[in-house]
Every structure is written in C-alpha cells, then in structure tokens.
Amino acid sequence: MxxxxxxxxxxxxxxxxxxxxxxxxxxxxxxxxxxxxGKTHTVINLAIALSDLGRRVLVLDGDMSLxxxxxxxxxNTPYTLRHVLEGEKxxxxxxxxxPFGVSLIPGASxxxxxxxxxxxxxxxxxxxxxxxxxxxxxLIIDTPAGIGQExxxxxxxxxxxxxxxxxxxxxxxxxxxxxxxxxxxxxxxxVSVLVNNTSSDKEAQxxxxxxxxxxxxxxxxxxxxxGSIPADSSVLAxxxxxxxxxxxxxxxxxxxxxxxxxxxxxxxxxxxxxxxxMQFFFQQLITEGAYGx
Ligand SMILES: Nc1ncnc2c1ncn2[C@@H]1O[C@H](COP(=O)(O)OP(=O)(O)O)[C@@H](O)[C@H]1O
Ligand SMILES: [Mg+2]
Numbered sequence: 001m002x003x004x005x006x007x008x009x010x011x012x013x014x015x016x017x018x019x020x021x022x023x024x025x026x027x028x029x030x031x032x033x034x035x036x037x038g039k040t041h042t043v044i045n046l047a048i049a050l051s052d053l054g055r056r057v058l059v060l061d062g063d064m065s066l067x068x069x070x071x072x073x074x075x076n077t078p079y080t081l082r083h084v085l086e087g088e089k090x091x092x093x094x095x096x097x098x099p100f101g102v103s104l105i106p107g108a109s110x111x112x113x114x115x116x117x118x119x120x121x122x123x124x125x126x127x128x129x130x131x132x133x134x135x136x137x138x139l140i141i142d143t144p145a146g147i148g149q150e151x152x153x154x155x156x157x158x159x160x161x162x163x164x165x166x167x168x169x170x171x172x173x174x175x176x177x178x179x180x181x182x183x184x185x186x187x188x189x190x191v192s193v194l195v196n197n198t199s200s201d202k203e204a205q206x207x208x209x210x211x212x213x214x215x216x217x218x219x220x221x222x223x224x225x226x227g228s229i230p231a232d233s234s235v236l237a238x239x240x241x242x243x244x245x246x247x248x249x250x251x252x253x254x255x256x257x258x259x260x261x262x263x264x265x266x267x268x269x270x271x272x273x274x275x276x277x278m279q280f281f282f283q284q285l286i287t288e289g290a291y292g293x
Contacts, residue, residue, distance in 0.1 A: 026269065027139045029062075029158035033174030035145030037164050038196040041235060043142040044072050044102075045246045045255070049262030051101035052246075055137040055269075058095070060105045060129075062154050063144040067107025073098050074242035082108035084125065085117070091128035100247055103136070137269075147178050156186045162226060166197045167207040175211055183221040191221060194261060195228040204228030227261040229254050 030043045040063070047057045061069040061081075070077045077096050083089040085108065096104045117125070133139045143154045155161045161182065165175045175193075182188035193211065195204040205225075212223045234252035238245035246255045 025133045025136055025139050026160070027133070027141070027158045028160045028162055028265075029141040029143050029154045030162045030164060031143040031151060031155055031178060032145060032164045032171070033147060033176075033178040034168075034171045037166050037171055038229070039145075039164055040069055040072055040142050041239065041245070042164055042194065042196065042229070042258070043140055044069060044244050045258045046262050046265070047102040047138070047140050048100045048244050048246050049259045050138055050140075050266060052259070053262060053266050055266065056135065057102045057138045057140065058105065058133060058136040059102055060139060060141045061107030062141045062150075063107050063109075064150060065109065065144050067109045069104060069142055070096075070106050071242060072239060073100065073104065073244065075099075075104070077104070077106035080106040080108040084128070085121070091125070092132050095132060100244055105132075107142070147174075147181055151178075152181055152186065155182055155188070160192065161188060162192045162194055163223075164194050164196050165207055165211060166195065167203050172207065172211050176214055179211075179215055179221055179223075180219055183215075183219040188221060190224060192224045192226040194226045197231045198228045199231060201228065227257065227264055229257045229261070 030039050030046075032039050043059060047059045051057045059069055061067045063069075064081075067080070075096060075098055077094070079089050079094040081094070084091050084094060091105065094106060096106060098104055141154050141158060143151045145151075155178075163175050163178065165171045179188075179191060182191065193208055195207050198204040198207070208223070208225050212225075215221050215223050230253045232245075232252055232254035234249040235245050235254050238248040241248060245252060246258055249255055
C-alpha cells in the first residue's frame with residue numbers, strides 16, 4: 001500500500017468520512033423531476049467528456065426503478081447493485097471499466113429501495129462507496145425520475161445537483177417541485193440547470209428564465225445556467241447503436257455541446273473539490289434511522 005493510501009486509511013479511522021472524502025471526489029447528481037428528459041444520456045456523455053479532459057470518472061446508476069446506464073454504454077454487466085445489496089459481492093467487485101474510459105457502478109432495476117436497508121447495511125454500503133469513490137475525481141449519479149425520497153437523498157448526498165429540463169411545461173413544473181423540496185427540506189442553495197433537447201439558444205434561455213424566475217420568487221435557491229444541448233438526431237442514432245453519442249458522433253451538435261458543458265463543469269473543479277458530500281447523505285440515513293417523510 002502506498003503512503004498516501006495508508007494515511008487515508010488511518011484518517012478514516014479517526015475522522016468523519018465527509019472530511020476524508022472532501023478534496024478527493026466531486027460528487028454530482030443529475031436529476032430532473034420529470035422522466036425522459038435525458039438524464040441517463042447526459043450522465044453517460046458528460047462522464048465521457050470529463051474523462052476526455054483527463055479526469056477519473058465513476059458513474060453510479062442510482063435509478064433503482066429503471067437502471068439503464070449499461071444499455072446506453074452498450075455493455076453487459078454481470079453484477080449489479082443488487083448483488084451488493086444482497087451481500088453476494090462487494091461494490092469494488094461490481095464496478096465495470098467501460099471501453100469509453102469511465103467506470104460504472106451498474107444499477108439494479110426493481111430492487112428494494114436503498115431506504116429499506118437497515119442502518120447496518122447502509123453503513124456497509126456507505127463505507128464501500130466512499131472507499132471506491134476516493135479513487136476518482138468525479139462521482140456522477142444518475143437519479144430516478146420523480147421526487148421520491150430516494151431521489152432526494154441522492155441529491156442531498158451530492159456536493160452539486162444538476163437539474164435537466166426541457167422547454168415543455170411539465171418538465172418545468174416537475175423541476176420546480178423538485179427544487180422546492182431541495183430548497184425547503186435539504187437547504188440546497190444552488191442548483192445548476194442544463195436545458196436539453198432545444199431547438200435554439202433562445203429557447204434554452206427562455207426555459208431557464210421561466211424556471212429561474214419562479215425559483216427566485218418563491219424559493220431561496222439560486223439557479224445557475226450550465227448550458228444547453230440541442231435536439232439532435234445523432235442522439236437517437238447513437239442510442240439505437242447502444243453507443244454514447246460523444247464517441248459515435250463526436251462532431252455532432254449534441255456532442256459538441258456536451259463537451260462544452262463538461263469544460264464548464266471542470267472549470268470549477270478545484271473550487272468544488274473541497275465539498276464532498278456522499279458521507280452526509282448516508283450518515284443522515286443512518287442517524288435518522290427512517291427518513292423523515
Ligand atoms: N439532445 C437530444 N436530442 C434528441 N433526443 C434526445 C436528446 N436527449 C434525449 N433524447 C431522447 O430522450 C430519450 C430519453 O433520454 P434518457 O436519457 O433515457 O432520459 P431519462 O434518463 O431522463 O429518462 C432518449 O432515448 C432520446 O430518444
Ligand atoms: Mg434514465
């Protein structure tokens with residue numbers, strides 16, 4: 001074991017893990033309220049774009065109802081979080097190195113909720129996530145749709161939340177409901193917004209402004225415009241091929257926009273390295289026992 005790893009291990013024994021993780025891994029969750037707005041596609045492609053910038057990136061497929069990050073990456077995963085939750089495998093044993101430079105913790109569709117685990121089981125999972133995430137610069141979490149408690153906890157877990165919207169009224173109302181909970185229940189002060197599937201920059205700005213206006217009027221939350229991804233038939237073609245668009249069609253409009261968003265995110269890399277956050281989430285679950293309604 002090298003000196004650094006040893007020191008980290010020693011530190012873990014004595015320090016709250018949030019402090020150990022902070023400075024190591026930037027934890028981001030990608031969320032939306034409404035389903036089908038492009039979360040999974042964005043998670044995968046942003047992860048690859050960040051990896052292309054030289055970062056070590058781990059994706060956690062946290063969608064326990066419809067885990068499909070593996071499908072978009074075109075890989076078969078023999079083991080998933082289900083095996084971890086059932087005690088058959090450790091987390092490090094299920095991580096898959098994809099051909100695209102990013103690693104994946106495959107999600108488990110249709111398993112019992114993380115929140116149904118006992119405090120002891122959560123403690124084990126928490127330790128394992130922290131252990132594996134410490135080897136990466138970014139941990140990007142794909143969350144399920146909706147505003148259920150699991151989504152909220154993944155969001156609360158993350159140092160940063162990126163909310164994906166499109167210009168449809170239902171996307172905006174669902175995003176608002178999510179922001180409201182994040183702000184009121186979790187005290188979230190800032191959320192980044194990415195507008196997907198847009199026909200023009202103007203449309204993206206319009207969607208962002210509509211959400212931002214109500215958020216600043218009724219919630220104490222600041223929305224930051226992270227960028228927009230155009231509607232692009234290359235996205236559909238890539239998904240059909242089970243390949244990430246950024247690898248399959250790197251010069252397409254959507255890929256160029258995704259690469260730019262990754263650059264925007266990475267500009268803040270050092271600022272956010274001190275935030276950590278995964279620990280906070282799991283510790284809350286453990287100390288509160290059940291989650292508070
Ligand atoms: N920028 C885009 N251009 C064209 N189609 C898109 C774009 N983003 C998403 N889509 C379409 O939306 C579908 C849902 O995307 P997905 O990432 O699975 O959403 P979510 O994870 O939010 O449910 C994709 O299968 C694709 O058909
Ligand atoms: Mg999805």
